[in-house]
Amino acid sequence: MPMYEGFGYGGEKEAIVLDIGAAYTKIGFANDCSPRSIVPTEIYDKQTKTKLRIFDIKNNETLKASLLVFLKKIYLRHLQVNAKDRRAVIVENIIGPIDFRKLIADVLFKHFEVPSLLFAPSHLISLMPLGISTGLVLDCGYKETIVIPVCDNTPVLKAWQALPVGGKAIHNRIREMIKEFAIVREGNNEMPASNLPSDVLTEEILEDIKVRCCFITRLDRVNDPDIEHPSETIYPLQGSRILVIPGKIREMACEVLFQLDGEEKNIASLLLEALTLSSIDNRRNLMENIVLVGGTCQLTGFRQRLMAELKNLASTNNKYTDSIHLSSFKFHTAPIYENCTAWLGGAMFAGLQVLPNRSTAREKYLENEVLMDWSDPKTYEN
Amino acid sequence: MATYVDFDRVQYMADLGVKAPLCRLHFCRHCMKLRSTDCVSHEIDSHYCPHCFENMSPAEAKLKKNKCASCFECPSCFHTLSTRATGAPNPGDDPSRPAGRKVYYMGCGFCRWTTKVAGIPNQTVGSGAWSEKENTNSERINTLMEYFQQLAAIEKQEKDKKKFIRRKSFIPFSEKFGLSSTRKRASINPGLSSLSLKENPKVMDIEPAEASEQIEELSDEFIKNPLKLNEMTTLKQRLATPHFQPNFFSELYPRHKNLLTQRSLRCKECEHNVIKPEFNPCSIKYRIQLVAIYHVPEIRLFSQPNLEIGKETQVILTLLNPFDYAVTVTVHELKEAVFNAELSLPECDLSLPARDETAEFDDCAANQDFQDDPSVVTFRKSNKLGFFIKVTPKPSAAGAKVVIPFQIRYNYRNMTASSALTDPTAYETVSLQQSVFVDLGDLNSTAA
Ligand SMILES: Nc1ncnc2c1ncn2[C@@H]1O[C@H](COP(=O)(O)OP(=O)(O)O)[C@@H](O)[C@H]1O
Ligand SMILES: [Zn+2]
Ligand SMILES: [Zn+2]
Ligand SMILES: [Zn+2]
Numbered sequence: 001m002p003m004y005e006g007f008g009y010g011g012e013k014e015a016i017v018l019d020i021g022a023a024y025t026k027i028g029f030a031n032d033c034s035p036r037s038i039v040p041t042e043i044y045d046k047q048t049k050t051k052l053r054i055f056d057i058k059n060n061e062t063l064k065a066s067l068l069v070f071l072k073k074i075y076l077r078h079l080q081v082n083a084k085d086r087r088a089v090i091v092e093n094i095i096g097p098i099d100f101r102k103l104i105a106d107v108l109f110k111h112f113e114v115p116s117l118l119f120a121p122s123h124l125i126s127l128m129p130l131g132i133s134t135g136l137v138l139d140c141g142y143k144e145t146i147v148i149p150v151c152d153n154t155p156v157l158k159a160w161q162a163l164p165v166g167g168k169a170i171h172n173r174i175r176e177m178i179k180e181f182a183i184v185r186e187g188n189n190e191m192p193a194s195n196l197p198s199d200v201l202t203e204e205i206l207e208d209i210k211v212r213c214c215f216i217t218r219l220d221r222v223n224d225p226d227i228e229h230p231s232e233t234i235y236p237l238q239g240s241r242i243l244v245i246p247g248k249i250r251e252m253a254c255e256v257l258f259q260l261d262g263e264e265k266n267i268a269s270l271l272l273e274a275l276t277l278s279s280i281d282n283r284r285n286l287m288e289n290i291v292l293v294g295g296t297c298q299l300t301g302f303r304q305r306l307m308a309e310l311k312n313l314a315s316t317n318n319k320y321t322d323s324i325h326l327s328s329f330k331f332h333t334a335p336i337y338e339n340c341t342a343w344l345g346g347a348m349f350a351g352l353q354v355l356p357n358r359s360t361a362r363e364k365y366l367e368n369e370v371l372m373d374w375s376d377p378k379t380y381e382n
Numbered sequence: 383m384a385t386y387v388d389f390d391r392v393q394y395m396a397d398l399g400v401k402a403p404l405c406r407l408h409f410c411r412h413c414m415k416l417r418s419t420d421c422v423s424h425e426i427d428s429h430y431c432p433h434c435f436e437n438m439s440p441a442e443a444k445l446k447k448n449k450c451a452s453c454f455e456c457p458s459c460f461h462t463l464s465t466r467a468t469g470a471p472n473p474g475d476d477p478s479r480p481a482g483r484k485v486y487y488m489g490c491g492f493c494r495w496t497t498k499v500a501g502i503p504n505q506t507v508g509s510g511a512w513s514e515k516e517n518t519n520s521e522r523i524n525t526l527m528e529y530f531q532q533l534a535a536i537e538k539q540e541k542d543k544k545k546f547i548r549r550k551s552f553i554p555f556s557e558k559f560g561l562s563s564t565r566k567r568a569s570i571n572p573g574l575s576s577l578s579l580k581e582n583p584k585v586m587d588i589e590p591a592e593a594s595e596q597i598e599e600l601s602d603e604f605i606k607n608p609l610k611l612n613e614m615t616t617l618k619q620r621l622a623t624p625h626f627q628p629n630f631f632s633e634l635y636p637r638h639k640n641l642l643t644q645r646s647l648r649c650k651e652c653e654h655n656v657i658k659p660e661f662n663p664c665s666i667k668y669r670i671q672l673v674a675i676y677h678v679p680e681i682r683l684f685s686q687p688n689l690e691i692g693k694e695t696q697v698i699l700t701l702l703n704p705f706d707y708a709v710t711v712t713v714h715e716l717k718e719a720v721f722n723a724e725l726s727l728p729e730c731d732l733s734l735p736a737r738d739e740t741a742e743f744d745d746c747a748a749n750q751d752f753q754d755d756p757s758v759v760t761f762r763k764s765n766k767l768g769f770f771i772k773v774t775p776k777p778s779a780a781g782a783k784v785v786i787p788f789q790i791r792y793n794y795r796n797m798t799a800s801s802a803l804t805d806p807t808a809y810e811t812v813s814l815q816q817s818v819f820v821d822l823g824d825l826n827s828t829a830a
Contacts, residue, residue, distance in 0.1 A: 026624070033523045034625035036448070072424070080448045080643050081440075082425050111420070130591035131526050212614035218600055231608045250609065289593050300629070304597050330593035335519035337627050348527055352534040357541075 015350040016079055019091035019122070019343040020104075022055050023142035023167060024295065025070075026343040027078045030089070030350035034336060035343050037078045043069050055143075060103070067107050075112065083112035087359060089350040091342050093139075094121040094155060095146065095162070101371070109365050116359035118350075119371065123148040124155050125345030126293045129334045136286040138271060139342070140257070141294035142167040147270040149278045149286050159277035161270040167296050169256045171206040174214070177249045185242045193243060200237060209235060213245055216254045216301035219308040254299060258309055264317075268309035276323045283323075288330045295339035303331055392681050394674070395817035397421040397651075408656040409677035410649040411798050414814060416674055422647040422656055429641040430663035433462045437663050438641070449638035452509060456490035457500075457619060457634035463488040465508050466496075488512065488636060500635055515635040517625040529588045536585065646670075676704050679711055679734075679792055681818050684768055688826045689784055694726075694774045697786075697822060703734035703765040710734075711792045713771075716817055719787035722779040723822075726772035727788060728758040737765045775825060784822040791815045 014030040020041060028035035043066050045052040054070060057063040075083050088108055092101060101119055108114045123137040123146070133153045139146045147161040178201060182193040213233050221227050229247035237243050258266045265273075271290065275283050292303065310329045314320045334341045349355070360372045393401040396418040408417045429443035430436065431450035438446070454463045467484045485504035489496040497504075497512075505511040613631050620627035623637055647657040658670035684698035703709045711732045715725070733752055752762065760768040775784050795809040 024621070031527065033517050033520045036624075038621040038624050068420075076424060076426070076643060076645065080426060080429060080443065080641065084423075113423070128530065129523065129526065131529065131588050132590045208616055211617045211620075212611060213609060215600070215605075217605065221605075228606075230605050233609045233611055235611060251605070298627070301600050304599055307595075307597055328595050330595050331597070332591050332593045334591070335522045336625065340624050344523070348523070348530060351527060352530055353538055354534045357538075 013085050015087035015089050015355060016081065017089045017091070017343060017346045017350050018074065019346060021141055024339065026340055027074055028343065028347060030347050032347055035340055039078065064103055064107060067103060068111055071107060071112065083114050086114065087116045087355060088114045089118045089120055089346050091122050091125065091346040092119045093146065094123060094148065095160060105365065105371055109362050114362065116356065116361045118355065118359040120346045120349055121155060122342040124150055124153065125349050126291055126342045128345040128348045129336060129341055130291065130332050132289055134282065134285050135289040135291045135332065136271060136274060137291045137293060138267070139294045140166055140267060140296040145267045145270060147274045149274050149282070151282045156278055159274045161274045163265055163267060163270055165257055165267065166294070167207070170210055170254050171203055173256045174206045174209055174249060174253045175201055177253055178243070178245070181246050181248060183244050185244060186240055209245065210253070213250050214253050215250065216299050216305045217251045219305060219312060222255065258305065266309065268306055268313055271310060272313055272320045272324060276320065287324070289332060290329060291332045293338050293341040297338040307331065391683050391821040393819045394678070401819060404674045404678060404680055407674035408647065409672050409674045410652060410654060410656055411672055412652045412654045413649060414794065414796065414812065416678065416816065417649055417656060421650050423650055425646050425648060426643045427646050427659060428644045428661055430644065431639055432642050433639055435663050437661070443641055448641045450641060451638070453639040454488060454512060454636040455639045456493060456495050457622065457636055458495040459490060459493040460622070461490050461492040462639060463490055463636055467508065495634070497636065499632065501632070512636065514637050515623065515626045525588060529586055532585045678816055679703055679709060679790060681790070681820065683820055687773070687822055689773065689775050689822060690826055691775045691777055691779060694772050696770045697773050698760055698768050699771060699820065700766060700768050701732055701734065703737055706736050707795060708733065708735050709792050711790050714789045714791060716787040716789045721787065722776050722782060723784050723786055724774040724776065725786055725788065728769055728771070730755055730758055732759070732767060732769060734765050734767060773822065779825060783824060785819055786822060787817065787819050789815050789817050
């Protein structure tokens with residue numbers, strides 16, 4: 001028996017839905033078509049007077065206290081509802097850290113007293129906004145890129161692939177390239193950017209440079225040694241300092257995503273690798289249903305380049321030529337931007353009347369501190 | 383020296399071992415205990431627009447998606463937009479419009495963004511005609527939602543009838559997903575899902591999304607054309623409207639201003655309110671306001687002492703009476719606490735007159751009828767006095783801050799006692815105690 005019959009769905013109080021990403025948290029309600037807000041996953045630290053990324057906090061006690069502050073702001077400022085009145089759905093990375101999930105559950109159940117909680121695996125629910133049940137899902141966000149095939153609404157966990165590249169890796173590359181290639185003007189003076197004090201190029205500035213100046217270039221240009229890069233861009237820093245960003249940075253900084261690493265991996269090879277690990281019957285269906293989620297996929301040129309890389313690797317690398325020749329690659333476009341796709345899936349699932357059955361109720365949690373686990377069917381039996 | 387900057391040097395012990403400065407704490411009149419923000423629950427009473435102060439109930443705010451219907455926010459710098467009137471352009475363009483009629487646009491007084499920049503047509507009325515960018519995908523999403531609702535309804539029905547056989551579910555989180563054995567079965571018969579759907583005539587048809595192979599390549603022009611930084615939006619601007627994240631400045635669109643909330647706080651233990659605001663957001667009054675500084679005698683550090691290990695120093699603390707009745711405070715040792723200094727606490731009573739708002743303006747207020755011991759009480763002014771504590775830092779204080787713990791006991795008039803029900807002025811006097819921790823700072827380094 002669901003514990004709150006007639007309360008969670010269809011009635012008047014929609015569940016709250018959060019996708020707490022490494023960089024950005026998407027905040028909203030079940031049945032809505034887009035999040036209400038997207039905010040950085042960080043809190044203001046009174047002691048150091050700086051912003052602190054929640055996921056950078058190592059100490060468990062501090063992390064818990066910070067989560068409390070962060071979630072309080074989400075409820076009161078962004079959702080503007082009483083936590084006690086709403087079921088909660090948290091979109092989670094299936095292969096994410098278990099500790100974090102436990103911590104969230106503790107804070108939400110014990111401090112905020114939410115009536116029920118469900119952790120929804122992001123790759124799986126990302127298919128809902130498309131109305132498909134099989135797809136090869138690539139999530140490229142801030143810290144990492146994770147590929148998981150989903151067949152008939154079942155994540156094929158043995159085929160998952162990951163690489164620690166995403167927005168953060170691009171920021172680091174931009175910083176390195178600025179130090180190496182950029183110059184700074186101040187009045188009539190010019191100096192190499194490597195002379196800048198180390199705290200000038202904050203991650204905020206690097207992200208801004210990425211979003212406003214950089215793009216992902218075409219594959220044919222990467223391999224051309226005589227390529228003429230686009231023109232430089234003048235980027236004002238604080239005070240009278242001006243950073244001159246050469247076209248090379250604009251065009252090449254995002255290459256971290258596609259450079260093959262020591263193990264011949266890049267984000268395109270993750271997809272191919274996942275395909276070879278999936279059963280032959282599903283491969284064709286999967287390659288024709290590639291779903292791109294995560295904010296980094298919104299970089300200009302991302303889709304084009306990923307497609308070109310896939311075709312190139314599949315036809316030239318004999319690791320893949322044998323197993324992947326069945327069909328062509330096809331990309332989906334969800335009815336929302338990539339950074340919100342997983343959130344939208346969560347919001348759609350949270351609007352269904354089966355939500356209470358799939359969630360862990362507060363009373364149950366307080367009794368035994370066990371969360372319903374999506375991968376363990378036993379926990380659904382009642 | 384008791385300034386508001388270092389107010390956190392004196393901390394009181396609240397529930398759950400939380401220590402906090404008195405100004406951050408609440409006092410529950412019913413439990414007669416200090417409550418930290420962790421031990422009160424926040425509840426939203428009403429919503430209001432921070433710009434026009436339009437006030438609404440939670441039900442109304444929910445309907446309006448927590449946004450003010452009349453105020454808009456600048457999509458560039460998030461300041462509130464103002465409506466401006468301008469003469470209509472050449473009326474010859476549009477013969478149906480009388481010449482000289484005013485038209486309106488919205489503009490930002492901070493960054494100079496206007497609706498004209500966005501190419502939004504001027505309006506013929508000053509207010510009410512503006513709208514947000516609509517979500518062009520809503521229809522598709524709602525269709526999908528309807529479809530999933532129907533599947534979920536079937537699953538629920540089957541389950542209620544106990545007919546639910548453990549077969550593949552139509553929606554994610556099936557009773558049996560995640561297991562490799564089921565996955566194998568599903569892949570042997572990939573059509574199962576659609577088959578079962580057709581068996582059931584009650585489910586609507588939807589078009590699953592179509593993936594595409596065709597993607598337009600970046601053109602040479604795009605790559606070579608110089609970039610105008612000002613024409614690109616920042617990520618913050620993009621993320622402000624999640625359903626519409628434009629790359630170009632010219633595409634920014636105004637959005638409704640978000641509401642703020644008025645909240646009340648409730649003691650988690652007894653469920654009584656400790657803070658309850660007036661409904662009107664313009665009012666700065668509260669119906670219930672049990673902040674601790676009005677309900678607990680306050681200790682402040684008078685001046686920064688010079689401390690040395692092994693040397694006795696007189697530290698001056700200030701004591702304030704917040705009550706509208708006279709109070710007697712006694713200071714005691716706090717047994718369970720760890721000390722890094724020896725303390726010699728005043729042994730006499732510290733008596734304070736009632737708080738009197740007018741006394742501040744009355745220089746010759748007669749408060750000299752107290753027989754103070756000058757070795758304990760240093761000064762007195764209306765409801766405030768200074769007193770000495772003798773502190774001798776122990777060797778363990780080296781390299782650490784000297785924190786002195788003690789307890790204050792005082793008489794408190796409990797107005798919520800049962801007798802108050804019949805006579806609102808009746809009260810019951812109870813003796814309360816609070817644990818206080820004063821951070822005296824570092825040892826004097828020059829003296830070492
Ligand atoms: N429109 C955009 N263009 C380029 N990068 C973007 C865009 N939106 C988000 N990003 C980048 O995507 C990353 C965040 O993606 P997101 O999926 O929200 O990550 P996470 O869930 O890991 O926090 C950030 O590094 C951000 O800079
Ligand atoms: Zn308003
Ligand atoms: Zn503005
Ligand atoms: Zn209480």
